[in-house]
Amino acid sequence: MTQPILIATKNQGKVKEFAHAFEKLGRTVVSLNDFPTFPDIVEDGDTFSANARIKAKAAGDAFQVTVLADDSGLRVASLDGAPGVYSARYAGEGAADADNNAKLLHELGKLNVDAAEPLADGTRLLSKAQFVCVLALYDPATGEFIETEGTVDGFIADRPRGEGGFGYDPLFWLPQLGRSMAELSKEEKQAISHRGNALAKLIEKLEVK
Numbered sequence: 533m534t535q536p537i538l539i540a541t542k543n544q545g546k547v548k549e550f551a552h553a554f555e556k557l558g559r560t561v562v563s564l565n566d567f568p569t570f571p572d573i574v575e576d577g578d579t580f581s582a583n584a585r586i587k588a589k590a591a592g593d594a595f596q597v598t599v600l601a602d603d604s605g606l607r608v609a610s611l612d613g614a615p616g617v618y619s620a621r622y623a624g625e626g627a628a629d630a631d632n633n634a635k636l637l638h639e640l641g642k643l644n645v646d647a648a649e650p651l652a653d654g655t656r657l658l659s660k661a662q663f664v665c666v667l668a669l670y671d672p673a674t675g676e677f678i679e680t681e682g683t684v685d686g687f688i689a690d691r692p693r694g695e696g697g698f699g700y701d702p703l704f705w706l707p708q709l710g711r712s713m714a715e716l717s718k719e720e721k722q723a724i725s726h727r728g729n730a731l732a733k734l735i736e737k738l739e740v741k
């Protein structure tokens with residue numbers, strides 16, 4: 533039996549996406565939710581890369597197994613790239629997804645949005661935006677990291693759509709699909725998303741090694 537892959541995350545949305553992706557490769561995953569006594573990791577890096585490495589190293593050194601970590605977030609053009617690495621705590625420490633989404637709409641509501649044509653249902657697109665995901669795979673035996681980054685471009689809509697995904701997905705509009713990220717199946721999200729993209733790059737790197 534091959535070992536499950538340990539993902540250094542407590543985010544159930546991420547866990548579901550990785551479980552789906554790795555299932556197709558015949559692998560299962562476990563996360564820090566399976567180790568409730570494992571202490572919270574302080575993500576005090578200035579970049580997605582730094583935080584991904586902090587999470588991978590903390591778990592890898594503790595468990596002495598190879599660990600995958602994901603640090604990700606949303607860059608909103610009209611907010612000069614905010615919330616960026618602060619995406620998880622945009623509305624404050626311990627904020628829920630709904631709080632962060634409300635804060636995002638509040639901040640964008642303060643700006644004068646250009647008079648772009650609304651969508652058929654009246655939805656307005658408030659700003660260009662990009663999801664970013666940095667994956668770090670850390671091997672405690674060598675102390676080495678393998679790192680990849682994935683992005684996806686879209687817009688922030690003025691109202692939520694869809695029940696899938698997590699985080700900012702209901703507000704993230706994909707013009708090429710005419711749907712929000714939360715309206716995609718797991719399969720569709722993996723094919724287009726920052727995380728799916730970063731994971732495809734990581735698997736490619738591992739294959740050529």
Ligand SMILES: O=c1nc[nH]c2c1ncn2[C@H]1C[C@H](O)[C@@H](COP(=O)(O)OP(=O)(O)OP(=O)(O)O)O1
Nearest residue numbers: 541542543602603604605606619620698699700701
């Ligand atoms: O596909 C996504 N769809 C919607 N929102 C997303 C996505 N990917 C990241 N995000 C948002 C959620 C959270 O506000 C932040 C990640 O913060 P980040 O610190 O990497 O994750 P987290 O604290 O939720 O879990 P953990 O650190 O245990 O992996 O960006």
Ligand SMILES: [Mg+2]
Nearest residue numbers: 543575603620
């Ligand atoms: Mg986090």
